[in-house]
Amino acid sequence: MTDRVTRPAIFAGTPAAGASLSRRSVLGGMASAGALAGAAGTSARARTVAGWDYVVVGAGAFGTWTAWHLQRRGLRVLLLDAWGVAHSRSSSGGETRLIRTEYAGNALYTRWAWESLAAWHELSRRHESTIFHETGALYIYPQDTAAIDQSMALQRVLGIPVEKLGVPDMASRWPRINFEGIAVGVMQPTMGTIMARRSLQTLAADFVKAGGGFRQFAVDPPRSAKARLDAVTAVGGETLSAKGFVFACGPWLPKLFPDVVGDRIVPSRQDVFFFAPPAGDDRFERGNMPAWVDVSSKDLHYGFPDIEARGFKIALDAHGPRFDPDTGDRRVGDRAIAEVRAYLARRFPDLANAPLAETRVCQYENSHNGHLLIDRHPAWSNVWIAGGGSGHGFKHGPAVGRYVSDLVLGTGESVPELALAAHKVHG
Numbered sequence: 001m002t003d004r005v006t007r008p009a010i011f012a013g014t015p016a017a018g019a020s021l022s023r024r025s026v027l028g029g030m031a032s033a034g035a036l037a038g039a040a041g042t043s044a045r046a047r048t049v050a051g052w053d054y055v056v057v058g059a060g061a062f063g064t065w066t067a068w069h070l071q072r073r074g075l076r077v078l079l080l081d082a083w084g085v086a087h088s089r090s091s092s093g094g095e096t097r098l099i100r101t102e103y104a105g106n107a108l109y110t111r112w113a114w115e116s117l118a119a120w121h122e123l124s125r126r127h128e129s130t131i132f133h134e135t136g137a138l139y140i141y142p143q144d145t146a147a148i149d150q151s152m153a154l155q156r157v158l159g160i161p162v163e164k165l166g167v168p169d170m171a172s173r174w175p176r177i178n179f180e181g182i183a184v185g186v187m188q189p190t191m192g193t194i195m196a197r198r199s200l201q202t203l204a205a206d207f208v209k210a211g212g213g214f215r216q217f218a219v220d221p222p223r224s225a226k227a228r229l230d231a232v233t234a235v236g237g238e239t240l241s242a243k244g245f246v247f248a249c250g251p252w253l254p255k256l257f258p259d260v261v262g263d264r265i266v267p268s269r270q271d272v273f274f275f276a277p278p279a280g281d282d283r284f285e286r287g288n289m290p291a292w293v294d295v296s297s298k299d300l301h302y303g304f305p306d307i308e309a310r311g312f313k314i315a316l317d318a319h320g321p322r323f324d325p326d327t328g329d330r331r332v333g334d335r336a337i338a339e340v341r342a343y344l345a346r347r348f349p350d351l352a353n354a355p356l357a358e359t360r361v362c363q364y365e366n367s368h369n370g371h372l373l374i375d376r377h378p379a380w381s382n383v384w385i386a387g388g389g390s391g392h393g394f395k396h397g398p399a400v401g402r403y404v405s406d407l408v409l410g411t412g413e414s415v416p417e418l419a420l421a422a423h424k425v426h427g
């Protein structure tokens with residue numbers, strides 16, 4: 001299908017409009033996750049494995065943090081994923097994700113991003129391989145507006161460092177950026193870049209080390225004629241029972257719950273590009289270049305400095321065509337490359353001819369208005385659904401995990417905007 005999925009501008013942040021683990025032990029940790037779960041039954045067909053309080057289906061940002069929080073609250077938790085933690089087709093499986101508290105004055109997401117930043121820092125501190133790089137986050141706007149000031153005021157109330165900058169100041173701090181067409185910038189110096197895939201694999205290893213279970217297990221769409229769900233079943237027929245279930249299946253939620261979720265979440269194709277700066281050129285590395293969002297660009301371009309020599313990353317926030325996370329073609333077309341090069345030549349002229357080092361195609365899982373979708377299943381009292389990240393969900397993983405745990409344990413208030421009833425089917 002080629003219908004483009006409409007982007008709600010507000011959530012792009014556009015006010016103008018313990019033990020340290022090496023990578024080796026992380027992988028070892030996941031292997032022991034399998035072994036742990038294996039003790040409870042691995043390849044058995046048509047047999048029921050019990051013993052877990054909660055099963056969390058989906059090891060992306062939402063599911064992994066939910067499993068971690070439920071475990072911290074004393075539950076025995078099994079985390080399942082059809083392919084693995086932050087695998088290449090999941091929405092969380094990219095190299096980097098931006099965390100910023102610039103949310104067009106939306107108090108919920110400003111607070112959740114701020115709460116989550118502390119958790120990403122803590123995870124980063126516990127490990128020898130960096131999870132969070134404090135690159136700063138720079139928003140550049142074509143006009144100075146009252147909405148920018150309102151959003152900054154909200155952040156300042158929470159104690160978040162944020163500064164408004166004029167073009168001469170920005171041009172002297174970041175001379176590699178051409179600020180043509182820009183009136184003002186907002187710099188959030190303590191925000192930055194989360195190493196997406198690494199962070200979740202590290203978190204999952206922590207979870208397993210603390211006694212959680214992890215299994216590669218593809219869950220069939222759940223069925224139950226009762227008021228509760230007793231078990232989930234894998235394609236091979238094996239059944240896992242638990243007291244409760246959280247489905248955090250990102251862009252796959254519509255396939256698992258066609259009636260309850262359906263087109264309330266629509267995945268869209270999103271292209272990502274990495275350009276290689278010249279050899280020995282550190283002008284585009286973190287320290288010399290922040291993570292940035294260009295609100296003046298029609299497609300809302302955003303990007304990251306060259307981190308860990310992966311390349312200068314650039315992407316478009318505009319929603320692409322509807323995309324199937326299982327079968328969608330993940331090659332980037334020549335036209336998209338030409339378009340992003342034209343943008344690069346204008347905004348980052350020194351990279352105009354830089355070689356394209358890598359491309360990726362990921363998918364957003366969009367709700368109609370950009371709000372996350374987190375609610376109890378309407379028919380099964382012990383089942384929760386968490387998704388609808390809508391292109392901005394990753395950073396909130398820790399807050400989402402805490403929120404879902406509160407709902408599950410009955411210790412928190414639900415947020416009406418996130419409920420199923422507040423989510424419309426895409427037109």
Ligand SMILES: Cc1cc2nc3c(=O)[nH]c(=O)nc-3n(C[C@H](O)[C@H](O)[C@H](O)COP(=O)(O)OP(=O)(O)OC[C@H]3O[C@@H](n4cnc5c(N)ncnc54)[C@H](O)[C@@H]3O)c2cc1C
Pocket residue numbers: 057058059060061062063080081082083084085086087089090091092093094096097098099217218219220248249250251252253256270271272315362363364365386387388389390391392393394395396
């Ligand atoms: C290109 C791109 C850039 C982005 N940039 C940012 C950013 O800068 N900042 C930000 O905060 N957010 C960003 N996002 C959004 C963010 O990455 C997502 O909102 C978030 O990762 C969604 O996480 P999730 O856990 O809901 O879904 P996923 O990461 O997709 O995880 C769902 C998991 O469920 C599993 N699953 C599905 N079905 C089954 C089944 N039947 N059985 C078992 N397992 C199953 C899948 O295998 C998958 O691993 C970006 C997204 C993209 C695509």
